[in-house]
Amino acid sequence: MKFIPRQPREGINVSDTHPLVEAGTLIVGLTAIFICIALLLIFLVEIALYFVPVEKEVAMFENWLPEDLVTVSPGDERLHQTQILVDRLAFHWADAPYEFRVEIDDSDIANAMALPGGLIIVTEGLLDQVESENELAFVLGHELGHFRNRDHLRALGRGIVLSLFFAATMSNDVSSISLSVTDLTLRGFSRKQESRADEFGLALVYTHYGHVNEASRLFEKWDDDDSTMLDVVSYTSTHPDAGDRVESLKEQALREGWPVEGVITELKW
Amino acid sequence: MDSGFLQTLEAILNFGLPIFLLLLAYFVGTMLERRHFRSIRNRESEFAQFPVVTFDTMPADWTATSSTLVTGSVVVSLDYFKRVIAGLRAIVGGRIKTYEPLLDRARREAMLRMIEEARRDGYDAVFNVRLETSRLANSSGEGKRTAGVEMLAFGTAVKFTSRFARTS
Amino acid sequence: MEISNTDSIPGRTIVQFYGVVTGNTVRAKHIGRDIMAGLKNIVGGELVGYTELLQDSRNEATERMIQQAQSMGANAVVNVRFATSSIAQGAAELFAYGTAVRVE
Numbered sequence: 001m002k003f004i005p006r007q008p009r010e011g012i013n014v015s016d017t018h019p020l021v022e023a024g025t026l027i028v029g030l031t032a033i034f035i036c037i038a039l040l041l042i043f044l045v046e047i048a049l050y051f052v053p054v055e056k057e058v059a060m061f062e063n064w065l066p067e068d069l070v071t072v073s074p075g076d077e078r079l080h081q082t083q084i085l086v087d088r089l090a091f092h093w094a095d096a097p098y099e100f101r102v103e104i105d106d107s108d109i110a111n112a113m114a115l116p117g118g119l120i121i122v123t124e125g126l127l128d129q130v131e132s133e134n135e136l137a138f139v140l141g142h143e144l145g146h147f148r149n150r151d152h153l154r155a156l157g158r159g160i161v162l163s164l165f166f167a168a169t170m171s172n173d174v175s176s177i178s179l180s181v182t183d184l185t186l187r188g189f190s191r192k193q194e195s196r197a198d199e200f201g202l203a204l205v206y207t208h209y210g211h212v213n214e215a216s217r218l219f220e221k222w223d224d225d226d227s228t229m230l231d232v233v234s235y236t237s238t239h240p241d242a243g244d245r246v247e248s249l250k251e252q253a254l255r256e257g258w259p260v261e262g263v264i265t266e267l268k269w
Numbered sequence: 270m271d272s273g274f275l276q277t278l279e280a281i282l283n284f285g286l287p288i289f290l291l292l293l294a295y296f297v298g299t300m301l302e303r304r305h306f307r308s309i310r311n312r313e314s315e316f317a318q319f320p321v322v323t324f325d326t327m328p329a330d331w332t333a334t335s336s337t338l339v340t341g342s343v344v345v346s347l348d349y350f351k352r353v354i355a356g357l358r359a360i361v362g363g364r365i366k367t368y369e370p371l372l373d374r375a376r377r378e379a380m381l382r383m384i385e386e387a388r389r390d391g392y393d394a395v396f397n398v399r400l401e402t403s404r405l406a407n408s409s410g411e412g413k414r415t416a417g418v419e420m421l422a423f424g425t426a427v428k429f430t431s432r433f434a435r436t437s
Numbered sequence: 438m439e440i441s442n443t444d445s446i447p448g449r450t451i452v453q454f455y456g457v458v459t460g461n462t463v464r465a466k467h468i469g470r471d472i473m474a475g476l477k478n479i480v481g482g483e484l485v486g487y488t489e490l491l492q493d494s495r496n497e498a499t500e501r502m503i504q505q506a507q508s509m510g511a512n513a514v515v516n517v518r519f520a521t522s523s524i525a526q527g528a529a530e531l532f533a534y535g536t537a538v539r540v541e
Contacts, residue, residue, distance in 0.1 A: 001328055001538070005317045006455040008505035008537075010310070013373045013461055015366040020295065022366055023350070026357040321457050322536045323516040324444045328454070347525065355465060359527035362467025369463055372530055376459060398457060400534055402522035415525045 041164070045157035049150055054097040057153070061117025069121070070106040077269045078127055079104050085133065086120060086140050092207040098147060110218075112139050114146035116153065129218065133265040138205050138215040145200030151193045158190070191240045195248060202249055202258075211262025216249045287353075294350035302370060309377050316384050320394040321424070327396055333427035339395060340423040341382030344405065345375045347415055375420040376400060387426035398424035438503045439513040440535065446513050449540040455509045459534040460501030464494045465527050494531035495519065502533045511537035 072079060083102045090096045098118030105111070110126040120143050130136045146152055205215045219242045239245075253260055327333060347355075351367045358365050379400070387395050401421040439446050470486040477484050498519075506514045517535035524530045 001330070001451045002453045003320045003328075004453050004455055005320070006509040006537075007313060007317060008456075008458055009508035012501050012504045012508070013459065014370045015364065017366050019299075019350075019354070019367050023291075023295075023354050026354060026361075030357055030360065320454075322454060323457055323518065323534060324454075324536060325516060326444055352525070355525050355528055358465040360468050362465055362470070365463045365465050365528055368524060368528065368530075369461070372461055372463060372524070376461070380457070398534075399518065400459070400520060400532065402520060402524075402530055402532065404523050404525070418524055 042157075045154060045160075048157070049153055052153070054150075057116055058098060058118065061115075061119070064115075064117050064119070065103065066115065066121075069103065072104045072106055072124065076104065081268045082122065082127075082136070082140070085137060086144075089137060089141055089144060089204050089208055092204055093144060093148070096144075096147075100144070100147075112143055114143040114152045118147065120144075129221070130267070131217070132214050133267050134205065134209060134214040135217050136267070137208060138201050139218065141201030141204035142197045143201075144204060145197030146193070148200055149193060149196055151197065154193065155190075194239050195245075198245060198249060199252060202252055203256075206253075206256070206258045209262060209265065211259040212249075212253050213260055213262045214264055216246050219243075219246045219249075291350050291353060294348045298348040298350055302374065305374050305378070306370075309374055309381065312381050312385075313377065316381065316388070319384055319388065320396075321380070321384060321398055322394075322396045323398050325397045327427065331394065331396075331427065332430045334430050336425050336427045337390070337392070338423060339383050339387045339390075339392070339426040340421065341379045341384070341386060342419060342421040343375050343378045343382065344417045344419045345371055346417040347371070352415075372402070372418065372420070375418060376402075376422070379420040379422040383422045383424065390426070391428065392426035393429045395424040395426045398422060438506065438511075439540070440499070440503070440517050441513070441515050442517045442535075444516050446515060446540050449513070451513075451515070451538045451540050453539040455506075455511055455537045455539075457534060458502050458505040458509070458511075458514060458537045459532070460498040460503070460505065461530055461532045462494050462497045462501065463524055463528055463530045464490060466490055471527070491521065491529065491531065494529070495533070498531045498533040502535065506535075506537035509537050511539055513538050513540045 079102060082104070086100050086102050090098075090100055100118045100120055103119065103121050104127065105121050105123040107123040108125040108128075109123060110129050112120070112122045112126055114120060120140065122139070126139065127136075130139070202212055202215060206212050240248075250260075252258075322328075347368075351371065354367045355365050380398075383395065383398075399422070401423075403419050403421075405416045405419060407416045439449075441447070445451055466487065470490065473486055474484050499517075502514060502517070514535040514537055517533060520532040520534075522530050522532070
């Protein structure tokens with residue numbers, strides 16, 4: 001037999017789909033699927049919440065504290081006064097199902113959290129920033145609003161959904177991207193929860209004091225400090241933009257006919 | 270409060286960084302790949318006259334005086350862009366088209382290196398060519414991450430008795 | 438196009454040979470097959486999903502090899518060999534190669 005040198009045609013073992021086109025299709029397609037699955041899981045979390053009544057939750061978390069919590073001393077006057085304020089505000093909530101406990105976190109960052117079992121945590125940083133009892137009352141009322149909507153349990157559900165996605169997309173490189181996409185979707189719902197808690201908080205403040213003066217002062221302060229707020233940032237954060245929150249509260253007061261002027265109550269420490 | 274700045278930074282890092290790396294990997298990778306393919310095509314036409322076959326017995330008209338084993342191998346790495354696309358593909362399944370040019374040029378490069386070794390040592394043809402692929406795993410991540418792919422080509426190179434026995 | 442894994446087509450003689458032809462394809466399995474395989478690992482038995490997947494890939498790789506041979510003007514491929522290897526987590530490369538020849 002004779003050897004005749006010949007070469008095969010170029011490109012048989014290579015597909016002619018442009019890699020960017022393939023990348024684009026995959027990314028867009030999978031993002032859409034991820035968002036749908038995230039929405040579905042959120043829906044399932046809602047259904048699950050329906051089956052965990054408050055009594056069971058209270059029984060499970062009765063004396064629970066987060067592990068890494070550093071609290072101020074139990075004799076602290078601020079703790080005492082804040083607990084009194086919470087009890088007074090909760091009094092206005094007709095069938096409050098929880099016995100609310102207050103703890104103060106020894107942290108400089110201003111924050112307040114609603115945790116399972118009726119636990120409210122405020123940080124030292126927050127207490128340093130409030131200048132009147134009305135402001136603090138609004139913050140606490142906001143947290144009570146979370147309890148009413150059972151948002152604290154939803155936050156747990158959100159954490160579980162995120163870990164599920166992280167585990168499901170097994171390749172390391174893809175996990176971080178899928179995590180970001182899912183997280184964004186879930187943060188949209190988080191912002192809505194915050195708005196509803198704001199509304200409940202303001203209602204409690206009005207019922208307790210007879211007016212809503214100074215309630216939104218904290219947000220106004222944050223809005224002023226934030227000179228770098230871009231629209232993209234408020235879209236990606238878990239809370240609505242501070243300026244928007246102030247606007248919503250003003251609108252609510254106007255709508256309900258609540259007076260925005262009134263005597264400010266001093267902090268009792 | 271500078272939380273706004275931190276949040277902007279977080280948003281940029283969460284999205285911007287992977288996208289930036291992806292695009293960088295894509296553009297640089299494509300450029301290097303095209304250059305490699307050009308080099309491969311040039312060398313293939315240069316070596317076109319050199320017989321390379323997978324027969325495991327020599328053609329009858331080859332009379333060999335000496336023979337040896339020759340090999341050519343190359344290790345190629347998977348760039349970030351390809352890995353991400355493959356990761357996405359592993360969810361829905363199907364052909365991973367981004368890997369195909371990579372493996373194609375790895376294989377052709379390995380064959381060319383084998384031919385170069387044979388020619389350099391004065392041989393006239395290679396037969397019983399075999400090709401093997403293996404995956405090199407990263408030592409971190411429990412060996413799950415692929416560090417690269419090795420393509421090996423090996424065969425038996427022969428020298429002919431006379432220079433005219435090759436092509437007739 | 439005739440293919441064989443011996444060095445000649447039975448009953449024919451090779452008159453010309455042109456060179457090595459290859460065909461390869463890289464496939465990923467989707468998550469469904471992965472999960473089924475995980476379950477099968479408990480009870481044992483054939484992983485039908487994987488078998489089908491690799492068989493399809495092998496056919497495709499062979500097809501590509503034949504296309505290369507055709508573009509060289511060959512009418513047969515001899516000494517065909519296959520290779521399977523794992524390229525990345527969840528992806529496998531299927532490989533077919535042989536020598537393109539003209540038989541009569």
